[in-house]
Amino acid sequence: MKFTLNWLKNYIDTGDLTPEQLSDELTMLGLEVDSVTPLFQDLAALKTGLVVSRENHPDADKLSLCQVQIGEETHQIVCGAPNVREGLCVVVALPGAVLPGNFKIGKSKIRGVQSFGMICSERELGLSNEHDGIMELPEGTRHGQSFIDSMELSDICVDVDLTPNRPDCASVIGVARELASVVKNPLSLPVSGATIPTNSSQFSVEILNPDLCPRYAGKLIRKVKIGPSPWWLRKLLISVGQRPINNVVDITNFVMLEFGQPLHAFDFDNLDGGKIIVRTPRENELKFSTLDETERNLDPEMLMICDGKQPVAVAGVMGGLNSEVSPETTTVLLESACFNPVSVRKTARKLNLSTDASYRFERGVDPEGTINALNRAAQLICELAGGEIVDDGIDCYPGKVEVPAITLSVDRTNTLLGLELTSKQVSALLESIGILCAASDNNSLIVTIPSFRVDIEREADLVEEVARLYGYNNIPTTLPAVNLSYPEQDPSRLKRLAICKKLTTLGYTEAINYSFIADKHIAMLGIQEGDKRFASLPLLNPLSEDQAVMRTSLLPGLLENVKRNINFQRPAVKLFELGKVFFPQGENEQPVEENRLAGVLSGNLYGEGAPLYYKHTPVDIFDAKGCVEFIIAEMNLGKVSVDCELHFRVPEAGQGDVYASEGYSLDLFYNDTKVGSLGSLKNEVLRTFAIKNKVYYFDLDFDALCGLQTKNIKFSSLPVYPSVKRDIALVVGEQVSAGQLLTAVQTSNDQLIEKSEIFDVFQGEKIPAGYKSVALTITYRSQSKTLTEKNVEKSHSKIVRMLTEKFGGSFRNA
Structure with missing residues (x-):
């Protein structure tokens, strides 16, 4: 969303805020500012001039030899524009100036005549595509002045990156409403609180798909004279990247940017039967040519604006060639409507056609703001295009929804935000952006949600609004309570x-x-x-x-x-x-x-x-x-x-x-x-x-x-006394497992046995058939003394005797 500071000041007094401060305030309000750009700085070197005389070029029929006064100096300039004349106020680029596109101006000789500069057209200045003649400044413009200062082009453009949930700020008035909470000044609206009848004697409106079009309003304006817009309107549109077309179309674009409500102007004489029917296309209407001169394939579920015979516009996206405003148009039907966001989003995506209108309709426009925008545009058409409003128009509103009310607990708000605000303070914050509040019992507020805030649905959204308006930087910083106990491990x-x-x-x-x-x-x-x-x-x-x-x-x-x-x-x-x-x-x-x-x-x-x-x-x-x-x-x-x-x-x-x-x-x-x-x-x-x-x-x-129970691990100190090892080689039957021998040793309860291991199992020609030799090594150690040969031999003999008796084996020296 782009706007200029001078444009914004028409609706809110920003006080002493500098552009940088304004940018910071908007960003902290949740409207992130992408850029703050001074406008038309590439035209700073241009001057205003007065054509004091014009003569035919001595050697060219279509060229004029002009004497242009710029302050106290007069410059001779050769000009080929058909509209140059004596007494005309013009824009002059003197030698050394650089025009948009890096076009450098210098002294030149044209057909043998010296020319000291250039008289510029709007296209050469980058202001429009108009190049039929030079730009004509208003009569009485002082010569020798800076062009951008004289024409009030010195302005600053602010580009705000909106989040999808804030369609209310896709307008200059929406941004001004947000700033009102900062500067504490009232919002000034050009039109407000307007209503119009539900029928007209001049035309009719019928909505066949009210679920896709909850509201449709229109006004008929006759005796319209199509022509270029005045400079102030063209300047505003150019400043935000819009291309001026004609006065009627420019007004609809201006009001869309001003209110956030897209409008469309139909040539009423091209509407069959003086009817507007909002419906989906029929089987024989699935081909449609839009204003960009492209034939598009429609789907049966796409919402169309139709006359008594055929579609004339894709609802919420773009008008059709068969009803566009042309230089011959004298009667305009002005449309201001509210369309289903999901329907517009699907249509724009399927047609691969994204417009400023679809951008706003996809996010949700204010259904209660359609009449204000319609009346504002109608007034401007009467002022700038000489039109006359035939009657009060038609307002067809089948999808009217009751304004929701939400109970906001001040205590809960303070608990969530860590603040100590009173009901009056919370109410003042919300009312500063147009959210009405009424006191209730138990320290609560009954909050009426305005129709332009489609993003507020519950109490938590209101708490967020309070935090945003109070200022995130003003909320005290506290560290969360953290349990420092070590979490239990699995x-x-x-x-x-x-x-x-x-x-x-x-x-x-x-x-x-x-x-x-x-x-x-x-x-x-x-x-x-x-x-x-x-x-x-x-x-x-x-x-x-x-x-x-x-x-x-x-x-x-x-x-x-x-x-x-x-x-x-x-x-x-x-x-x-x-x-x-x-x-x-x-x-x-x-x-x-x-x-x-x-x-x-x-x-x-x-x-x-x-x-x-x-x-x-x-x-x-x-x-x-x-x-x-x-x-x-x-x-x-x-x-x-x-x-x-x-x-x-x-x-x-x-x-x-x-x-x-x-x-x-x-x-x-x-x-x-x-x-x-x-x-x-x-x-x-x-x-x-x-x-x-x-x-x-x-x-x-x-x-x-x-899941099995683990064995207790007990610490034992390192052994002090040395160990003694003895080997046993025992011949036993094949049916006796080596593990049985090892278990018998380990369970013998001899206090001197520290460890026992099997180190060999052998069967061969020296071992009788059906038998095997199992060799074990036993480690003996005492915890209280150094073992003697007698001590070890006594224990070892018991083990050998026990093994031979229990397993029927024969002992042999290993």
């Missing part, structure tokens, strides 16, 4: 972060895959119907076939990672992923989400790029088992042992994971609840994923593990 999240960090120390790399997988992935794992992982949740709009369903297992994504690594010549893979899996419920119900921790191992145990002295060792099931035991230990859940709550079980035939190789899988149980599994993937499954290398996996229910 234990599961902390465990997740810890486990991910710990697994990377083992050489694993964390994978983060999409939660979407291909529908075929579940079948590729061999999962059959009846397994809860078989049914997956499909996506309504998947990115691709490979991301069509929500995953019910982490393994498909990890196996795709393994395949990609192998394809890129990186066969040594140790990956893990901790993420959600999704199990569908009933229709229109959210799926169940579970956190799983899964990993895959393949290739060399020591990874790619291992030192040459590291023997190539392929990973096996014990590496997967060791990783699971490491996870349990790091989560402080105790040990995984046959006699403990957490323990491994070899699944019975047909009871293990369907994708695990028979005899190469283990299930992890907590008591009788399965919380995970590990093993070797079947070759058939690997082939479906195009993987040729052996792959081992583990898959744990992380939510279940997080």
Whole structure:
């Protein structure tokens, strides 16, 4: 929205506000000022002159030799304008002046005659496209003066960037109303409180779509003489970037900028039947030529202004060629209406036609301001175009809405803003911009919302208005109360972060895959119907076939990672992923989400790029088992042992994971609840994923593990006395597991045993068939003294005797 300071002062006394102060005040009111620009500074060097004599050029029929007086000097200037004459007041560019477009004026010789300057036309000055002759200044204009000062062009243009919710400020009066709250001066309106009848004997108005046109008013003006507008009107339009056309059109543009109400003038003699019908187009009317001489394709839902026969304008956007005001027009029908913002917005967008009128209608114009704008334009047409108003016109208002009233609590306003305003102060602030207030009980105000404020709908909007008018800079600054207590951490999240960090120390790399997988992935794992992982949740709009369903297992994504690594010549893979899996419920119900921790191992145990002295060792099931035991230990859940709550079980035939190789899988149980599994993937499954290398996996229910009770960690000081190690090599039957031997040692309650470990299991030609050799190392330490050989031997003998008696083994020296 552009306006000039001189124009603004017609409606509000801005007092001593400088342009910079005015800009700051508007910005703080929420009307951000983009620029404050002095006008016509490129014309500062031009002077006013008086043509004291004119003679024909001695060597050119169409040129005149003029003597132009500028102050005390007289200059000879050759001019080719047909309207130059003696006694004419003109604009002169003397040698050295630069006209718009960087056109430099100098001394010249035209057809042998010296010319010392140039008499300018309006187009040469950049004021209009008029170039039929030189610009004629008003008679009596003093010569030798600055052109911009003499013609009162010295002004400042202010450009305000409006937000979509403030259509009331898309007018000079709207901006003046906002400034009234700052300068505390009354707003002066050229027209206010006007009404007109609902019918006329000269023309008729019919609204067939009242939902799209709540109000339509018109006035008939005869004996109009179309011609150029007076200088003051053209100057104002030029100052804000508008192109003057003729007096009637210029008046409608001027009033639109003044009131924010778009108007349109029809040539009444071209309206069939003297009728205005507001309706949508018929099937045979979907082609229409607008004022820009472009034929446009209409939609059946677009609102049109029609006469008794055909459309004559696109409602709220642009008039038509068939009813435009021309130099021959003598009778004008002036339109002032209110159209549905959504309808105008859709129409302008579909037609790719944005105008000043559609800009305002799209945001919402004041339905109660249509008559004021109509009367203002009618008065100006009578003054400037010699028109006569036939009667009071027509006001058709089927969409009248009651003015809303809102109760504003002063106490709540003060609480929200941190102020201590009284009811009178709040009322004064709101009434300064035309919002009427009436006192109510309980320290409240009954606020009547004016029709031009389409953005105010509730009490919170009024509180915002109070803050804006009081001044954001005047509201005291206070720091919010902040609770400095440390927020409680989610234990599961902390465990997740810890486990991910710990697994990377083992050489694993964390994978983060999409939660979407291909529908075929579940079948590729061999999962059959009846397994809860078989049914997956499909996506309504998947990115691709490979991301069509929500995953019910982490393994498909990890196996795709393994395949990609192998394809890129990186066969040594140790990956893990901790993420959600999704199990569908009933229709229109959210799926169940579970956190799983899964990993895959393949290739060399020591990874790619291992030192040459590291023997190539392929990973096996014990590496997967060791990783699971490491996870349990790091989560402080105790040990995984046959006699403990957490323990491994070899699944019975047909009871293990369907994708695990028979005899190469283990299930992890907590008591009788399965919380995970590990093993070797079947070759058939690997082939479906195009993987040729052996792959081992583990898959744990992380939510279940997080729900287990952790073991208490007790601090013990560093040992003072040295330890002693002894080894035991025991031959036992194949049915005895090494873990049973280890558990027996750990539960023997010998006070000197600090730690025990298995370091070898051997079967060979020196071991009888059906037997195996299990080697253990036991660490002995006393907390109170240094152990002697006798002390160690006594405890060690008891352990050997207990093992041989309990498991039927034979002791032999390792």
